[in-house]
Amino acid sequence: MSDIVIGIADLRVSKNVNDALVTYALGSCVGVAVYDPVVKVGGLLHYMLPESAIDRNKAQGNPEMFADTAVPLLFTSCYALGAQKRRMVVKVAGGANLIDDVHCFRIGQKNLTALRRIFWRNRVMIDAADTGRSCNRTMRLNLDTGAVFVRIAGGTMEELK
């Protein structure tokens, strides 16, 4: 199995069952893994910020950076490989925050709120999630089975189901 690494503000999709999509060091950023088990098509997104309105120019060139431009792109890229929305399994990890972060920088939380709003509007259910708290996470999607694994820095890989 070959690992395809997804960096910050990036996404990859694949229909090669020998691939695994991996993203490291999700802090406040959010990882979204989607998978259609019938056609074995999946994708993994690592976005950084909630709203593209903060920098429209950036969103043009790097839509993977913002939840509102990245999530639609993740789904449509999977459709292009034959996936169908009603069959997609959706898993989410990341969105961590500082401890008692009472000030205005709760970017992890804002990232998750933005995601929920997008999913709500588009009637997408989250099947499993490991979010919040104050840890770094690695997220992995195996294309052969659709299994998603999350590892908290310093810990071991655990299946997210």
Place this chain on the structure above:
Amino acid sequence: MIDRIVRSIENIPAFPATIQKVTELLSRDDYAVSEVAGVIKYDQSITANILRMSNSAYFGVRYKIRTIQDAVTYLGRQNLIRAVQTAGISRFFAGTPKGYVSRAAELWKHSVAVALMSQILSRKIFNREDAILYTASLLHDVGKVILGEYVQESFRIIEEMVTKEGHSFLEAEEKVIGINHADLGGKIAVHWNFPPEIKNPIAFHHNPNRLDKADQTSSWLVYLADQACLMMGIGGGTDGLAYRGLGEAGKMFNLKTRDIEGAMILLTEDLERARDLTDIIQS
């Protein structure tokens, strides 16, 4: 244990004299290129690193830099200081033990990212670059280079204090090991005879509010730059984001969330251009 840790500071090599000499020469209005180049060439590892970094897009030089003479001529004062500091300071991060990170390169990448972010914030707030702030930022986590070994030994206890008892990672270090990485960094800064402008932001980068009001500014900038990089997961370690957010951080410089988000976007661009800086340490 604490005695052993503090004693191990004595084994840290001296801070490269080249950095100090070059910074001093460049602080004059009429520095001679040949003199500066002569000082740099004396230090082989700094020379090699500078030549590797000088053509980095981050410095934006239009000429191909092949020699130290070229670098001194074309980089410009601010960039040259930054290049010399980055080139020289990297040696202390080459052997970072496990504990916080699985590879030394990760803590170095985090350090460079915080240094770049400190300049983005300084430009935004004060409209200027700040070489002293750059040095302090690059070194803010130097305490981890020593403490990593001890964090690894006690990791399960520290982790439990953080996840089950609600302590910050800094507090857990203090309770379990007897000293936290910021305080230890401050002691290393003293060992290197650094002035307070560099020592304080290292020692107080998680709690600048503990300094006298008049001395807080650059510590807040390092704090903010560090927090932003932790949120972005850059060089993310086992400590993750388990540090206390301080309410006054934004008010201090009248920064809104969107300002921090904007700075994070700029940092992704800077990091892209500064790959030659982060790549100095690869393993």
